[in-house]
Amino acid sequence: MSEQGYHVAILGATGAVGTRIIEQLENSNINVASLKPLASKHSAGKTVTFNGQTVEIEEATPESFEGIDIVLASAGGAVSKELLPEAVKRGAVCVDNTSAFRMDENVPLVVPEVNADQLKNHHGIIANPNCSTIQMMVALEPIRRKYGLKQIITSTYQAASGSGQAAIDELIEQVKTYVKGEEMSADIMPVKSDKKHFPLAFNLLPQIDVFEEDGYSHEEWKMIHETKKIMKNDMNDTELKVTATCVRVPVVIGHGESVYFEMDNQDVTADDIKELLSHSPGVIVEDNPAEQLYPQPLTAEGKRETFVGRIRPDKENPGAFNMWIVSDNLLKGAAWNTVQIAEELVKRRLIK
Amino acid sequence: MSEQGYHVAILGATGAVGTRIIEQLENSNINVASLKPLASKHSAGKTVTFNGQTVEIEEATPESFEGIDIVLASAGGAVSKELLPEAVKRGAVCVDNTSAFRMDENVPLVVPEVNADQLKNHHGIIANPNCSTIQMMVALEPIRRKYGLKQIITSTYQAASGSGQAAIDELIEQVKTYVKGEEMSADIMPVKSDKKHFPLAFNLLPQIDVFEEDGYSHEEWKMIHETKKIMKNDMNDTELKVTATCVRVPVVIGHGESVYFEMDNQDVTADDIKELLSHSPGVIVEDNPAEQLYPQPLTAEGKRETFVGRIRPDKENPGAFNMWIVSDNLLKGAAWNTVQIAEELVKRRLIK
Numbered sequence: 002m003s004e005q006g007y008h009v010a011i012l013g014a015t016g017a018v019g020t021r022i023i024e025q026l027e028n029s030n031i032n033v034a035s036l037k038p039l040a041s042k043h044s045a046g047k048t049v050t051f052n053g054q055t056v057e058i059e060e061a062t063p064e065s066f067e068g069i070d071i072v073l074a075s076a077g078g079a080v081s082k083e084l085l086p087e088a089v090k091r092g093a094v095c096v097d098n099t100s101a102f103r104m105d106e107n108v109p110l111v112v113p114e115v116n117a118d119q120l121k122n123h124h125g126i127i128a129n130p131n132c133s134t135i136q137m138m139v140a141l142e143p144i145r146r147k148y149g150l151k152q153i154i155t156s157t158y159q160a161a162s163g164s165g166q167a168a169i170d171e172l173i174e175q176v177k178t179y180v181k182g183e184e185m186s187a188d189i190m191p192v193k194s195d196k197k198h199f200p201l202a203f204n205l206l207p208q209i210d211v212f213e214e215d216g217y218s219h220e221e222w223k224m225i226h227e228t229k230k231i232m233k234n235d236m237n238d239t240e241l242k243v244t245a246t247c248v249r250v251p252v253v254i255g256h257g258e259s260v261y262f263e264m265d266n267q268d269v270t271a272d273d274i275k276e277l278l279s280h281s282p283g284v285i286v287e288d289n290p291a292e293q294l295y296p297q298p299l300t301a302e303g304k305r306e307t308f309v310g311r312i313r314p315d316k317e318n319p320g321a322f323n324m325w326i327v328s329d330n331l332l333k334g335a336a337w338n339t340v341q342i343a344e345e346l347v348k349r350r351l352i353k
Numbered sequence: 354m355s356e357q358g359y360h361v362a363i364l365g366a367t368g369a370v371g372t373r374i375i376e377q378l379e380n381s382n383i384n385v386a387s388l389k390p391l392a393s394k395h396s397a398g399k400t401v402t403f404n405g406q407t408v409e410i411e412e413a414t415p416e417s418f419e420g421i422d423i424v425l426a427s428a429g430g431a432v433s434k435e436l437l438p439e440a441v442k443r444g445a446v447c448v449d450n451t452s453a454f455r456m457d458e459n460v461p462l463v464v465p466e467v468n469a470d471q472l473k474n475h476h477g478i479i480a481n482p483n484c485s486t487i488q489m490m491v492a493l494e495p496i497r498r499k500y501g502l503k504q505i506i507t508s509t510y511q512a513a514s515g516s517g518q519a520a521i522d523e524l525i526e527q528v529k530t531y532v533k534g535e536e537m538s539a540d541i542m543p544v545k546s547d548k549k550h551f552p553l554a555f556n557l558l559p560q561i562d563v564f565e566e567d568g569y570s571h572e573e574w575k576m577i578h579e580t581k582k583i584m585k586n587d588m589n590d591t592e593l594k595v596t597a598t599c600v601r602v603p604v605v606i607g608h609g610e611s612v613y614f615e616m617d618n619q620d621v622t623a624d625d626i627k628e629l630l631s632h633s634p635g636v637i638v639e640d641n642p643a644e645q646l647y648p649q650p651l652t653a654e655g656k657r658e659t660f661v662g663r664i665r666p667d668k669e670n671p672g673a674f675n676m677w678i679v680s681d682n683l684l685k686g687a688a689w690n691t692v693q694i695a696e697e698l699v700k701r702r703l704i705k
Contacts, residue, residue, distance in 0.1 A: 154506055156598075176528050197645045203605050207609070207648070208645060212643065216642050257600065292549075311598065315596040
């Protein structure tokens with residue numbers, strides 16, 4: 002850090018997440034001396050606005066990171082794998098929003114409300130968990146700490162923006178085609194690099210990311226393994242069982258999650274959980290069925306918090322509950338969690 | 354039955370389900386001597402087409418059922434409650450698509466693939482289960498019979514058409530408003546008679562039907578209690594535990610369900626279940642992740658079958674599996690199941 006503050010580079014400055022990282026950084030408590038937006042050759046020369054100043058985007062190369070203190074990366078796993086070690090070599094600390102380093106045992110996987118203490122173990126790279134994992138951790142970790150967790154069974158309702166701006170554009174285009182009564186086409190969803198593509202508009206796609214050999218999608222794999230890493234378990238430690246079904250839904254922004262969880266403590270009531278979560282960091286409890294108050298993507302959009310509602314016991318299984326969680330997947334699920342990690346690094350003096 | 358066949362009345366002939374009941378009846382093996390479409394005063398005088406003939410809609414009154422053999426009803430619970438006993442008094446057998454009589458212990462609740470044998474116990478009224486219950490029963494009952502079921506945990510992704518044509522129209526209107534960048538309005542979803550209304554387009558509404566005092570929605574209550582009635586359990590018999598979270602999604606036709614189930618038998622493999630379901634009535638297995646084959650609402654629309662895929666074990670909980678189920682909620686979830694019950698009644702000579 003210079004006397005003027007931190008020199009910050011944004012890797013992937015033009016994407017749905019990158020643009021929001023810049024916005025969140027503007028509204029953070031980090032003292033930014035300079036901002037260097039980086040992207041592919043294709044976007045070099047375009048500009049972004051930061052604190053009222055126009056800044057030109059440069060092509061990302063290893064040399065781009067000379068003199069940089071903090072890198073906030075969201076340009077895809079391959080780019081992070083290639084360039085973040087170069088940034089670390091040049092003295093920068095990197096917060097990576099891709100999946101490239103998440104399961105690396107030398108890389109802390111951090112949701113600040115949950116495990117900010119892990120930041121002290123960083124070796125230059127800190128990973129941001131998957132969007133659907135983050136919001137579930139914010140809601141479940143207070144419960145795990147107080148009452149113990151035996152099992153998590155989650156079904157997700159994930160927005161198109163999780164696949165980036167092109168996926169949003171495709172969904173809107175399909176919707177326009179559908180209302181005209183014409184045949185919809187698809188080139189991006191569910192996974193751009195996969196063989197087949199299907200319309201998402203007015204549809205449900207139970208595939209997020211590619212499939213593993215065991216029949217789980219990679220998104221489901223991420224939710225299971227990242228949850229265990231964050232909650233300090235592993236697949237060999239069956240203390241906490243986790244399983245997931247991930248589904249893409251025709252929503253632009255905001256992931257929903259229907260979560261069933263079983264606690265060690267069988268005497269907990271719904272009111273106990275509401276009380277606990279209403280005082281938990283980053284959580285807003287929206288749970289009043291009589292007033293039809295429950296989390297919705299449209300009302301969560303643009304907010305940094307994770308919204309929790311529909312908390313109710315499984316009456317036939319003591320200690321087990323159903324819950325509904327919604328958060329803005331581009332903010333808490335990506336840009337805000339990334340900037341929030343950087344804030345914590347600064348606060349804890351973990352950046353030179 | 355006259356020599357020419359059965360005299361059939363359709364109660365609620367103009368709705369999203371009623372019009373499909375007429376279509377399904379045209380394509381059924383029931384010998385229809387005459388069709389009498391009935392509706393509210395408001396729709397009397399309009400016409401429907403049946404087997405190429407134009408038939409005028411009459412206002413439904415108790416006298417409408419004179420000389421009628423079969424009534425297929427889908428005009429709302431209050432109408433069924435008032436008029437079906439009148440039809441029974443006049444000698445008709447009624448298949449009711451509303452929730453009016455489902456939990457009545459004198460009324461069989463029937464999914465023909467699952468419990469057609471219950472039809473013999475009818476006293477003039479047979480109830481069609483809730484749409485989301487039906488498709489889950491078609492997929493799970495073969496598993497319960499062969500391997501035993503201990504627990505079902507389901508999260509639904511339900512289409513707008515479950516709330517009728519007006520809900521579909523509202524969704525399409527909202528979508529048009531959204532793409533123009535204007536503010537969406539809502540008067541119908543999530544529940545027309547409830548206090549507040551929210552847009553469904555690009556949103557998720559974790560409320561289907563009104564809320565019970567225990568925090569469950571009535572739709573969730575229906576899934577739990579109808580499943581137990583059909584699978585021959587009750588809330589006091591905890592042999593089979595059932596819980597549900599029901600969510601409305603911006604889809605026009607086709608409900609999705611993420612179902613987690615735990616069997617008595619812990620040695621069953623995913624291949625065993627696929628093999629079993631591929632020979633089960635009314636089920637089509639669409640399960641080949643390598644070829645991106647899985648059930649989708651857009652591909653299930655217009656089909657009578659229930660589509661099942663994404664079958665995979667919870668690796669940490671022996672005997673437990675995740676599964677993804679999709680069916681056309683207006684056909685197998687309503688119109689087709691209704692007509693299919695009538696076919697079974699005829700086949701089993703349970704109509705005079």
